[in-house]
Amino acid sequence: MLVGDDGTIATWLAAGSDWIESLFEEALGGLGRAPGLPVGSELPAVELARVAGGLASVAALVDRPTVLLFWNPGCGYCRAMHDDLLAWEASTPDGAPALLVVSAGELDEVRAEGFRSE
Numbered sequence: 001m002l003v004g005d006d007g008t009i010a011t012w013l014a015a016g017s018d019w020i021e022s023l024f025e026e027a028l029g030g031l032g033r034a035p036g037l038p039v040g041s042e043l044p045a046v047e048l049a050r051v052a053g054g055l056a057s058v059a060a061l062v063d064r065p066t067v068l069l070f071w072n073p074g075c076g077y078c079r080a081m082h083d084d085l086l087a088w089e090a091s092t093p094d095g096a097p098a099l100l101v102v103s104a105g106e107l108d109e110v111r112a113e114g115f116r117s118e
Contacts, residue, residue, distance in 0.1 A: 015075070015077070016076070016077055017077055020077065042059075043057075043058050043059045043062060044058065045057060045059070046058050048061075048102060049107070051107065051110055051111055051115075058100070061100055062098070062100065063098075064097070064098055065097040065098070066097050066098040066099070066100050067097050067098070067099050067100070068100050068102065069085075069099060069100065069101050069102065070102050070103075071101050071102065071103040071104070071110075071113070072103065072104040072105065073103065073104070073105045073109050073110065073112075073113060074104075074105070082113070085099075085115070086114055086115070089115065089116045089117060090116075098117070099115075099117040100117060101113075101115050101117050
């Protein structure tokens with residue numbers, strides 16, 4: 001889903017590859033829905049629980065170009081790309097963006113995913 005710059009939900013929740021693709025087209029194509037944060041906006045002041053323990057703001061975790069991946073261990077689409085993501089993390093190409101995984105689920109379940117990323 002997209003969150004508007006006023007902090008409200010700006011789109012429906014996208015589930016599955018077709019809906020996610022449609023959401024991206026809508027967000028990037030400006031099809032009349034409320035846009036997400038404009039390019040160049042500061043990161044929202046959101047604190048997240050870390051797998052390693054404690055809390056951290058998103059801004060504190062992002063110090064270079066970063067892909068922010070929203071993850072759900074019970075999502076079939078997520079499951080389908082799990083092994084590819086782990087392989088990418090194991091041999092991240094030089095100059096590739098960092099990966100920040102924001103996951104739903106219980107802490108033990110999230111740890112079991114095996115991501116190296118924050």
